[in-house]
Amino acid sequence: MNALAATSRNFKKAAKLLGLDTKLEKSLLIPFREIKVECTIPKDDGTLASFVGFRVQHDNARGPMKGGIRYHPEVDPDEVNALAQLMTWKTAVANIPYGGAKGGIGCAPGELSVSELERLTRVFTQKIHDLIGVHIDVPAPDMGTNPQTMAWILDEYSKFHGYSPAVVTGKPIDLGGSLGRDAATGRGVLFATQALLEEYGKSISDQQFVIQGFGNVGSWAAKLINEFGGKVIAVSDASGAVKNLKGLDIDKLIRHALENRGIKGFSGGEAFDPKSLLTEDCDVLIPAALGGVINRENANDIRAKFIIEAANHPTDPEADEILSKKGVIILPDIFANSGGVTVSYFEWVQNIQGFMWDEEKVNSELKTYMTNGFKYVKEMCKSHSCDLRMGAFTLGLNRVARATVLRGWEA
Ligand SMILES: NC(=O)C1=CN([C@@H]2O[C@H](COP(=O)(O)OP(=O)(O)OC[C@H]3O[C@@H](n4cnc5c(N)ncnc54)[C@H](O)[C@@H]3O)[C@@H](O)[C@H]2O)C=CC1
């Protein structure tokens, strides 16, 4: 099932649970604005290369639209649309004053030089600069992008609008980035996992973890889980997979991945076929890479008791049904990975205030938001007798629907 069909199916299920008016349901589903731009750049060898860039602005009832920009060969309009919609529900679940958006460029960032990436980012920004803004739509990093990408967007945007650090988040600290943003999605995953395990009388330190993806989110989640005594027994990325039943040395693995552009060749464990990673025997499975990886093909073979969705939409609705029958507990993306956008919000607030928080304050505020988020999701599960995904969707939808009606926008 494609990403948009899957997200819309979850949306409709939640709308039904809430008894949402059908006209309101329709207006919440349709994106506010979809942008598609051609980005042509000279390559380092002098030839021209053309790419297609997207920004989907899904909803702004609760505030400026917010969401990352992804550089990946599989970026397509349907996927960006689904990711933008998820951002709307995610910011509402996190209870931060934003709507949702997402962007992306169909490209393979690993095959472009740094100067080609810079030119591509600047051309993309030139094409969308009048449609984003501090109080309109605030991009951030996602797969294949990083603080340097945000610095280029900030600089290009500022040429048109004056110096505007709050137009992007996830920036380098030297340009007004927030302490703790780099680790925030992984740290949020840690806090979310702690809250969930506590419900079942368990803790991080008595669980074995398997993680798919070892980029920003996966590596920070692994590092922090490890620091809290959790044993990470297998990890994969685009280059390969490695396991060690005694527990991988995460700090060494991070160093290896940085030096070798991936985990392949790590000597502290046994290499294996990444295709079997998701079905490895473990307590907690953390998908932290691509969407749609848990589907009807592999759901029956999953052996984890808990799935923490660090990636966006890693689980297809068909897999959701199979896993639910098997008794697997899934902590959904729109709550589990909301630590990133929550600290992006703190960054935006700091930029607007012209004041910098220390890292301890960022991390402790994040813990409060994640703990409260879990409590509210559980309350929705109780009042609608539903699973955690529907608990999170009904929580998010309800908040967006209330803001929409209050603003007099209902159809
Ligand atoms: N960066 C952030 O703050 C947030 C990211 N996310 C989501 O988390 C996921 C990961 O994002 P980032 O860590 O930022 O991206 P990243 O670009 O830093 O890392 C992506 C990782 O996935 C790996 N990967 C790619 N294809 C793979 C495959 N077929 N099998 C296994 N691994 C594969 C890459 O090798 C890399 O290790 C995405 O779904 C993203 O949307 C969600 C919330 C916030």
Ligand SMILES: O=C(O)CCC(=O)C(=O)O
């Ligand atoms: O930090 C942000 O604004 C957005 C992060 C993001 O793209 C996501 O949560 O999927």
